[in-house]
Amino acid sequence: MIIAFFSCQPYEQPFLEAANSNQRHQLTFLLQTLTSETVKLAAGHQAVCVFVNDHLTRATLKALADQGIRIVALRCTGYNQVDLTTAKELGILILRVPTYSPHSVAEHAVALLMTLNRKTHLAYQRTSQNDFTLDGLMGFDLYGKRIGVIGTGKIGQAFARIMLGFGCRVLAYDKVKSAVLQELGVEYLPLNELLSEADVISLHCPLTSETHHLIDVAALARMKSGAYLINTSRGGLLDTHAVLTALQSGRLGALGIDVYELEDEFFFSDWSNKSMPDADLDTLTHSPNVLVTSHQGFFTHEAMAQIAHTTLNNLTYLEQERLPADAVVVG
16 A cells, blocks of 8 residues: 655654555655645655644645545544544545553553642753752652542553552543452542542543643532642643633642643644744643643654554554554544
8 A cells, every 4th residue: 555654853863664564555654744735745655654643634635635535544533633524524544552561551640740730840840950959849649549530441551550659649530430440449430529528639531622721710610639640641721711710729739641622733843943823731841730742642662652552553454454443433
């Protein structure tokens, strides 16, 4: 199959080439994000492969269909960037990576939490300047704290297990409860109760119309004063303005995010020599009680290898008519 890989960074290519070493796909690597303007670059290909910030809008999907392309492979699990209604209408098959390494994202969420709590990022800045004072660096024991996990799929479960290992009391919210987590002592609560009881809240749910701005003014008002909030899922789960207001008032103690509502304009790009036009993102990245990473939760060797392997296998299995059902989003 001839495949155009959009938003393909140089560090991805070796993994994709290795995964393709025993297969016969022809791979075209493109740095450009897939949009209605760049879709013309897909001409001559049989499929496109995209990532989290590509724009699979109605216009883009129609342009793909006009070029005879009706296969879209996602190099990710979530598919909120895809207009599913239009894809179904046009007969475009949407594939995804059902799972890669839930541990990679869960461990990154823990890294954000630990860094914010023990202020190791601030300590590093000080000691690099030969300042070895401790003022302002005090944290708290995670042991015994109440950790709220919203979304207990594979990543949420991995995060919950780590927190249990720290000796935390883990609270959870999900429409589908995990019997395994319950056996381990995780307590499922209604969302409002979890918000009001947790010392730390970590988001591990998909972005849907129902979960968009899940953490808004009302949710923040219910949270404990000084609670920590971690988001390694999708930026749209947070109402950014409301979160900023809560941070500035002290209502929210700290924020760790690996995702951002408008990240597609900034993440995976170097803005170090440019002025930041997004005032909210600029404020977040310069706040001492906020830690922003640029969607790197998935970025481990194991996860990258699995994503590449699954993505190319999906397309091979499609040709062989033995595609796993959980890889199909629309089709």
